Amino acid sequence: MRVKVLSRNPDDYVRETKLDLQRVPRNYDPTLHPFEVPREYTRALNATKLERVFAKPFLTSLDGHRDGVNCMAKHPKSLSTVLSGACDGEVKIWNLTKRQCVRTIQAHEGFVRGMCARFCGTSFFTVGDDKTVKQWKMENPEYGEEEPIHTIIGKTVYTGIDHHWKEAVFATCGHQVDIWDEQRTSPMCSLTWGFDSISSVKFNPIETYLLGSCASDRNIVLYDIRKSTPLKKVILNMRTNTLCWNPMEAFIFTAANEDYNLYTFDMRFLESPVMVHMDHVSAVLDVDYSPTGKEFVSASFDKSVRIFPVDKGHSREVYHTKRMQHVITVKWTSDNKYILCGSDEMNIRLWKANASEKLGVKLKEKFRYHPKIRRIAQHRHLPKSIFCQIKEQRIMREARRRKELNRRKHSKPGSVPFVSERKKHIVAVVK
Numbered sequence: 457m458r459v460k461v462l463s464r465n466p467d468d469y470v471r472e473t474k475l476d477l478q479r480v481p482r483n484y485d486p487t488l489h490p491f492e493v494p495r496e497y498t499r500a501l502n503a504t505k506l507e508r509v510f511a512k513p514f515l516t517s518l519d520g521h522r523d524g525v526n527c528m529a530k531h532p533k534s535l536s537t538v539l540s541g542a543c544d545g546e547v548k549i550w551n552l553t554k555r556q557c558v559r560t561i562q563a564h565e566g567f568v569r570g571m572c573a574r575f576c577g578t579s580f581f582t583v584g585d586d587k588t589v590k591q592w593k594m595e596n597p598e599y600g601e602e603e604p605i606h607t608i609i610g611k612t613v614y615t616g617i618d619h620h621w622k623e624a625v626f627a628t629c630g631h632q633v634d635i636w637d638e639q640r641t642s643p644m645c646s647l648t649w650g651f652d653s654i655s656s657v658k659f660n661p662i663e664t665y666l667l668g669s670c671a672s673d674r675n676i677v678l679y680d681i682r683k684s685t686p687l688k689k690v691i692l693n694m695r696t697n698t699l700c701w702n703p704m705e706a707f708i709f710t711a712a713n714e715d716y717n718l719y720t721f722d723m724r725f726l727e728s729p730v731m732v733h734m735d736h737v738s739a740v741l742d743v744d745y746s747p748t749g750k751e752f753v754s755a756s757f758d759k760s761v762r763i764f765p766v767d768k769g770h771s772r773e774v775y776h777t778k779r780m781q782h783v784i785t786v787k788w789t790s791d792n793k794y795i796l797c798g799s800d801e802m803n804i805r806l807w808k809a810n811a812s813e814k815l816g817v818k819l820k821e822k823f824r825y826h827p828k829i830r831r832i833a834q835h836r837h838l839p840k841s842i843f844c845q846i847k848e849q850r851i852m853r854e855a856r857r858r859k860e861l862n863r864r865k866h867s868k869p870g871s872v873p874f875v876s877e878r879k880k881h882i883v884a885v886v887k
Contacts, residue, residue, distance in 0.1 A: 497826070500819035504829050511811035513775055515794070518550055518804040520557045525798030527570055528785045531594070533577035535791050540804055541568030545584055547592075552794075552806065559596055563604075564588065570616040572626065579605060581626060583614035589628060591638070608641055616656045621664045625681075629654035633669050635681055647679050649686040656698040662706035666723075670696040674883070676711055678723055689886040690726040692719070697741050702766070704749030710766075712740035715881070718754055720766060726885050728878045733764045735771045737845040746788045746809070753795050755783035758842055761797050761807070774836050775807050 469479050486492070523544035531537035536553040545564035548557045564584025573580040573594070583589050590604040597603075612631045619626040624638040633654060634643035652673035660666040666687075668678050674695050678687045694714040702708035708730070710720045718733040718740055738758035745752045751772075753763050759780055762771035781801040788795055788809065795807040823829050838846070864872040 496819050497823055500823040501829055501832075504820055504832050507812050508832060508835070513773075513808045513811040514777065515806040515808060516555050518555065518557070518806065519802070520548060520560075521546065521802045521804075524784065524800030524802060525804055526567055526784055528787050528796060528798055528804070529571045529573050529580060530787055530790060531577055532573055532575055532790075535789060537594075538787070538789075538796060538804075539571055539573065539580060540798055541571050541582060542802070543567050543800075545586075547571065547582060549594075550804070552789075555806075561592060561602060563590060563592070569614060570618075570628075572617050572619045574619055575621055575623075581617055581619065583617045583628060585613055587611070587613055589614060589617065589636075606638070608636070615653065618657050618659050618667070620659055621661050623664075627657050627659065627667055627681075629657040629669055633657055633667075633677075633679065635684075645681070645684045647684065647686060649677050649689055650675060655695075658699055658701060658709075660701045660706060661703050662701075666706075668699050668701070668709060668723075670699055670711065676721075688723070688726055690721070691883040691886065693881045693883060697739065698743060700743045700745050700752065702749045703745055703747060708749075708766075710743050710745070710752055712743040712754060714739045716740065716756075717881070718743060718752075718764065719881070726882075728876075728882065731767065731769060732877055732881070733769055733771070735762055735764075735774070736760070737842050737849065741783065742785045744786055744788045747790055747792045753786050753788050755786035755797055757782045758845075759783065759799075759839070760842065761786060761795065763795070763809070773811060774838065776839060776842075777805070779803075780805065 471478060521542045523542045525540050526543050527541045529539040536551055538550045538552060539547065540550065541547050545562060545566055545568055547561040547563040547568060549559040551558045563582045564586050566585025569583050569585065571580060571582045577594060579591050579594055581589060581591050587610045589608040589610065591606040592604050614628045614630045616629045617626060626636050628634050628636065631653060632646050632648040635645050636643050650671060650673055652671045654669050654671045657667060657669045665680055665682050666678065667681065668676060670676055672695055674692050675689050676696050676699060677689045680687050692713060696711045696713050699709050699711045707723045708720060709723065710718055712718055716736045716738060719729040720731040721729050736756040736758055738756055740754050740756050742755040743752055751763055751765050753761060755761055759776060759782060761775040761783055763773040764771045779801065781799050783797050783799045785798040786795065793809055795809055796804060798804045
């Protein structure tokens, strides 16, 4: 008598250790799964829809300031600590874990124009309209000892400040860029190129001896503190409000401009920006990079916050609320998970960097170029004012393009050259 039995080798399906993945036998022959692609497409479509339905990026609002929030700074060592300065001279230190203010300082008379933390995190610096630079302890002082560690009285109003990433050196800007040693009351050197007021100064986090500044005469100037001289200058069509260096690529920086755009430059080739980022419908006031260097966040006068990939010309996300007014300052937290923005209606808002969890990432990537899925993934609801302005600007751009085509068609061949979008906005590069 012959008996047939199933014979299985345990080595084919039993894990050797508990850390191994469970082996699942599966036949990938497409003839056995004729409806696999339509089924996966439906799942990808549903996942994309659900992501938009359940996207809730807004987390909380930090209340407490009595005037508009003008500047913010991150703690270099603590993820949960953030500093903010207001237009009434008040500085607050926030604990993001508890979502509350842990300390309040009346730092200046008038606006707090800029603030930065020391690279070790033990103290921070502020500048204000009262022509002073003050250094404060980061931890809570004893009762009745709310006094700055050092105070430097200047001759003009300082509009910005940034600290060196590795040394006891900081830079201030106003009428000129001053480089200071923490132990001295007079600047080590003063850098200037032109005669207009300078609104922002930032040290490079990688090549720490480099710094860039933005002036109201439309200039972006790069300096080398080892040579004590300016390196290069690029002049744009309109004024640049601030700039931010890429924390992963030493020569890349992004500038926030008054012409509603952001420009990413390679400092070695300033003749043309690497990318022009367009979506805002009003002046861009602040910009900050994510720790990965792959994205940055921008704050605008149009009451919205946008997240841009570095290599894309349009934003992947736009955040707004009905109560949020002109967004003056924005920061991306060091753990790459959250975004903080300060606006002139006295609130600091905390947002997710990713509006919702990514469901079915592989299937969405597989079908991301399908028209219906791409339309749903890219669609963002906008306030009526921004929507109408975008439509109006689209009509204006189309009219300009049509006018240029007509001029080229009725002109001598070659007399009206083609100018790329990247080069239209550069007036001159001065070396």
